[in-house]
Amino acid sequence: MNSYIGVKENVKVFFYQDRIIIKNIYSDAYFIVGKEVGFILYLISKNKRIDELIENIGYLYDIPVSKAKDILFKTIELLKDYIKISDKEFKRGEILLDFEDLKLCRTFKDLKQKSEYPTEIVLYLTKHCIRNCLYCKEKAVTDNGIEKDNFFLDIDRLEALVNEQRNVTDWVLTGGEPLLHPNIIQISGLIKRRSNAKLSIATKGVPDLQIIKLLCDESLIDCFCFSLDSIQPDTVNYLSGSETTFSDISNCIKLVKDAGIEININTVLTTKNYLQINDIVEFCKTNQIPKINFLVAEEKGRCRDFLLLNNEQILFCKETIKELAIRYHQYTMPVLKVKDKFNNCYNCSNLYNRLIIKYDGSVELCNGKYLGNLDGNTIKNVWDKFAL
Ligand code: SF4
Numbered sequence: 001m002n003s004y005i006g007v008k009e010n011v012k013v014f015f016y017q018d019r020i021i022i023k024n025i026y027s028d029a030y031f032i033v034g035k036e037v038g039f040i041l042y043l044i045s046k047n048k049r050i051d052e053l054i055e056n057i058g059y060l061y062d063i064p065v066s067k068a069k070d071i072l073f074k075t076i077e078l079l080k081d082y083i084k085i086s087d088k089e090f091k092r093g094e095i096l097l098d099f100e101d102l103k104l105c106r107t108f109k110d111l112k113q114k115s116e117y118p119t120e121i122v123l124y125l126t127k128h129c130i131r132n133c134l135y136c137k138e139k140a141v142t143d144n145g146i147e148k149d150n151f152f153l154d155i156d157r158l159e160a161l162v163n164e165q166r167n168v169t170d171w172v173l174t175g176g177e178p179l180l181h182p183n184i185i186q187i188s189g190l191i192k193r194r195s196n197a198k199l200s201i202a203t204k205g206v207p208d209l210q211i212i213k214l215l216c217d218e219s220l221i222d223c224f225c226f227s228l229d230s231i232q233p234d235t236v237n238y239l240s241g242s243e244t245t246f247s248d249i250s251n252c253i254k255l256v257k258d259a260g261i262e263i264n265i266n267t268v269l270t271t272k273n274y275l276q277i278n279d280i281v282e283f284c285k286t287n288q289i290p291k292i293n294f295l296v297a298e299e300k301g302r303c304r305d306f307l308l309l310n311n312e313q314i315l316f317c318k319e320t321i322k323e324l325a326i327r328y329h330q331y332t333m334p335v336l337k338v339k340d341k342f343n344n345c346y347n348c349s350n351l352y353n354r355l356i357i358k359y360d361g362s363v364e365l366c367n368g369k370y371l372g373n374l375d376g377n378t379i380k381n382v383w384d385k386f387a388l
Contacts (some may be wrong), residue, residue, distance in 0.1 A: 003050045003085050006092030010329075011082045013041050013094065015101035018119060018167065018353075022082050025093075025333065026326045031082065035107045040075045042102055045095035050085070118355035118383055120170040122366075125152050125187070126359050129177040131204055132241030135268050137301035138176065146182060151361035151374070155186055161357070162194045164379055171195070172225075174202040176359070179211055188220035198222045202266060205252035207244060212252050216259035223262040225293075226253055230273045231283045239272060257287065264291040270307035274317055277334075281324045284332040292334045294321060314338065355383060 007013060010026045020038035023030040033041070040057070047053040050072075058068035076083055084090060106115075127141045141147075152158055171191050178184060178201055191199050200223040206212070215221045226249055230236050233246035256263055267273070267280055277294070284292050296314060297307050309317070321336045328334070356364045361374040363382045372382040 003087055004048050004089055005044055005050050005053060005076075005083065005085050006048060006090065007041070007044070007082055007095055008084045009091050009093050011093035012096065013045075014096045015105060018104060018106050018115065018169075020097065020101070020105050022079065024082070025329050026322065031079070033079075035102060035105050037075055037078065038097060038102055038105055040072065041079075041095055042097045042099070044083075045097065048089070048092075115167075115353045117166045117168070117380060119167055119353040120172065120350070120355070121165065121168055121379075122172040122174060122354065122356045123152065123178075123187070124174055124176070124356060124358045125178040125181040125184070126150060126176040128180050129175060129204075130180065130206065130242065131177070131245060133204075133268075134239055134241065135270055135297040135301075135303040135307055137298055137303060141176070146180070147359055150181075150359050151357070152181060152183060152187060152359065155183060155190070157361075157374075158183075158187060159190060159194075161374065161379065162190055165195055165197075168195060168197050171197050171199045172202060173200070177204060177206065179203050179206045184211065185214060185218075185220065188215060189218070192220050200225055200264075202227065203252070204240065204245060205249040207248050209251060209255055212255055216256060216261055221261065223264060224252075224256045225264040225266050227266045227268070228253075228280070228283075229267050229270075230276050231279050232276065235273055235276070239268075239270065253287070263287075263289050264293065265289055266293045266295065268295050268297050269309060269317055270297045271309060271313070272307065274309060274313055277317060277320050278324065281321075281328060281332060281334050284334075285328050288331070290332055292332060294334060294336045296336075296338055298339065355379065 007022070010024055011022060012025050013020065013022050019032050020034070020041070021030050021032055022041070043053060043056055043060070047056055054065060054068045054072055057071055058065050061068065061071070076085070126146050127138060128144065128146050129142055132142050146153070173187070175181070181187065188199060191197070199221055201221050202225040204227040228236070228249055229239050236246040236249070237243050253263060265280070265284055281292060294317065296309055296317070297303055299308060318336055321334045324334050350366045354366045356366060357374065358364065363371045363374060363379075365371065365386070369386070371386050374382065
């Protein structure tokens, strides 16, 4: 009983949206637990020795030591891949939980259902884009301006939508190219004013830096997720069908970095860039960019066949990214997202809490399932209509 306990060195426990996540920071495997197990993890973070931990569980639950022991060992059995017990002190992973998190997170029973209300809302602001990416799955429109009946041109409707939000913790603006939306400043400002949630924008950069400068100066965006497929200008420009993409993205990254705003990188892996993963991760390490999402190009939209990776190449990407995640986890975190045949990402629970609103007001789940339209409807009405 005098042994020591903690999460393994490669493990991080944190509160995200309304749940507690235990994550292997090397492999990106994760496990979601409810309030009950979260509370024991919280106590593990406060008590290194098992005997003291049991005593504390007994005291806080007001139960005898034998029962407290029982609870602890059941938890250890459940989390055996993530917890370490040793006779000696050892280097622990991080448990970043506080008492407020435990109050807010869902119980185990609740976790098995979709959230009552989406916790993440993604706004596809427009189809309009100045690039012509060979792998674009949205079939972005490059020759016209903004859609005439674009849902987000009506600020009153958007305001009603933002006002309706309940426990939304993340808003994401995407497209097309969201920075081209004529109301981008108003939309960002509205979301920032009316909610405490994190606001991110996914962009491939634009030549006119004024708009980004304004968003940064007014602190309207919390995180810029730049789409950067390579650090070689030729590869980026070729894949995006534009001679200026690389310099546009580089200028935008510099501006946002100088403003001290969080940056993430999204990289679409194709046959043209999958051998450059190392360089992209190195770039993120050097520029203190904490997260890189690698996505495998999909057979969708106008993606050309010759760009699609075969199984062997995907396996190579998985191994490379895993190896880099281990090597660089203190600096940056590369993550590979691969979809299954139902269009869901492996190891992902976004289906239960993420809602996508498109430029025409239609609403989808993150696997593309159509749920309805916001014309005359509230988000809650549309969300309630689907059952998993
Ligand atoms: S920048 Fe995005 S929306 Fe525009 S063409 Fe490329 S993938 Fe499509």
